[in-house]
Amino acid sequence: MTAPRTPAELGHETQRLLDELARVTDEPGRVTRTYLSPALARSHDLVGGWMRDRGLEVTRDAVATLRGRRPADGPGRRTLLLGSHIDTVIDAGKLDGCLGVVAALVALEEVDRRGEKLPFAVEILAFGDEEGVRFPTALSSSSAVTGTYRREWLDVVGADGVRLRDALVAFGCDPEKIPEAAIDPTDVIGWLEVHIEQGPLLEHWDLPLGVVTSIAGQTRMGLSLVGQAGHAGTVPMELRRDALAGLAEIILMVERVGRQGTANLVATVGRVAVSPGAGNTVPGRVDASLDVRAGADTPRLVALDRIRHQAERIAEKRGLGFTLERHVDVPTCPMDEGLQDAFARSVLSLGLDCRRLPSGAGHDAMAMARRFPAAMLFVRSKAGISHNPAEWTDPDDLGLAVEALIRTILDLAAREPQP
Ligand code: GLV
Numbered sequence: 199m200t201a202p203r204t205p206a207e208l209g210h211e212t213q214r215l216l217d218e219l220a221r222v223t224d225e226p227g228r229v230t231r232t233y234l235s236p237a238l239a240r241s242h243d244l245v246g247g248w249m250r251d252r253g254l255e256v257t258r259d260a261v262a263t264l265r266g267r268r269p270a271d272g273p274g275r276r277t278l279l280l281g282s283h284i285d286t287v288i289d290a291g292k293l294d295g296c297l298g299v300v301a302a303l304v305a306l307e308e309v310d311r312r313g314e315k316l317p318f319a320v321e322i323l324a325f326g327d328e329e330g331v332r333f334p335t336a337l338s339s340s341s342a343v344t345g346t347y348r349r350e351w352l353d354v355v356g357a358d359g360v361r362l363r364d365a366l367v368a369f370g371c372d373p374e375k376i377p378e379a380a381i382d383p384t385d386v387i388g389w390l391e392v393h394i395e396q397g398p399l400l401e402h403w404d405l406p407l408g409v410v411t412s413i414a415g416q417t418r419m420g421l422s423l424v425g426q427a428g429h430a431g432t433v434p435m436e437l438r439r440d441a442l443a444g445l446a447e448i449i450l451m452v453e454r455v456g457r458q459g460t461a462n463l464v465a466t467v468g469r470v471a472v473s474p475g476a477g478n479t480v481p482g483r484v485d486a487s488l489d490v491r492a493g494a495d496t497p498r499l500v501a502l503d504r505i506r507h508q509a510e511r512i513a514e515k516r517g518l519g520f521t522l523e524r525h526v527d528v529p530t531c532p533m534d535e536g537l538q539d540a541f542a543r544s545v546l547s548l549g550l551d552c553r554r555l556p557s558g559a560g561h562d563a564m565a566m567a568r569r570f571p572a573a574m575l576f577v578r579s580k581a582g583i584s585h586n587p588a589e590w591t592d593p594d595d596l597g598l599a600v601e602a603l604i605r606t607i608l609d610l611a612a613r614e615p616q617p
């Protein structure tokens with residue numbers, strides 16, 4: 199047995215691994231690691247190596263989730279699931295998702311260093327499709343683990359024109375084996391996910407850690423408008439069917455609806471593809487994303503109805519074809535109270551005040567909660583900045599999060615019934 203590491207040392211080690219993982223990118227000079235990309239494959243080599251070094255058996259499932267498992271000592275034992283995602287947004291920070299995987303690895307290593315024996319198996323999951331950046335899916339890899347993967351996702355086409363099914367096969371995965379990725383919930387203690395807050399509350403309260411109560415529901419859609427492409431010099435203004443001008447009107451309407459909602463409603467158009475995309479051609483077609491979220495389901499559903507209705511009117515007035523396709527629809531998701539309490543006991547045992555807060559961002563815990571007790575520990579984010587390379591958390595806070603995770607694992611171990 200080696201000497202236990204202090205939270206400061208654990209934070210230093212966590213930061214070291216996060217820095218190394220951030221160097222694995224599809225775009226030199228910035229962190230971009232989207233689902234099934236070459237960088238995601240290289241990150242599997244790196245993280246898989248870390249898992250093996252810590253005595254885990256490493257596998258990759260049919261949707262490219264990297265899994266490191268340490269079986270229990272004896273038969274009849276249950277499994278504790280830990281982790282988060284290692285895909286990123288475009289030009290990301292180093293922490294979103296990656297922290298949950300790295301914190302689990304550092305925590306498990308430390309449990310061993312302290313000579314603690316766990317009465318359950320542990321599996322660390324590093325998901326690949328949480329962000330939903332390359333394909334219009336999101337949370338698809340955690341959905342596979344819960345047996346709720348939707349087959350129609352295999353036919354969606356990514357921003358680069360590649361079909362998800364083909365990208366999976368090119369990555370070495372077999373889509374026919376997706377049902378085998380599901381984990382039987384009867385054997386699972388729960389899912390614990392450590393994540394940066396990505397918002398300003400913990401910083402405002404001057405607290406490094408907080409326990410998540412629930413996660414805002416989210417709907418993600420693809421919106422298309424079809425008009426007529428034409429010569430920018432010859433088609434008179436009154437005869438145009440300009441798809442991009444129609445979208446501009448719709449985007450401002452979406453912003454208005456978002457501002458008028460309750461329960462922290464937010465509505466975003468974040469991606470626009472214009473065709474044919476030439477400066478001297480009237481835009482004939484646009485494809486855009488629509489992302490609507492709220493802390494309660496009714497305000498989100500009401501906003502979606504209003505957006506659809508008003509967008510149809512705008513399209514009709516402008517003579518544009520209009521389609522809206524729902525890709526992701528996840529209701530507001532409460533976290534498991536027993537596991538929230540386990541996290542809270544650990545935070546309090548560190549001599550810290552413990553407050554609970556909802557999450558506006560989406561997380562794999564939303565999909566995991568469909569089948570398993572799930573809980574999240576948030577770590578303070580500098581200025582609440584995320585989905586931005588300026589995302590930052592003090593390594594001392596990272597160390598406290600890892601120490602809290604260690605204590606939570608040991609707390610659950612002490613409560614685990616004998617088989
Ligand atoms: C993931 O970061 C999301 O909330 O979109």
Ligand code: MN
Nearest residue numbers: 294295328561
């Ligand atoms: Mn995340």
Ligand code: MN
Nearest residue numbers: 287294329585
């Ligand atoms: Mn994210």
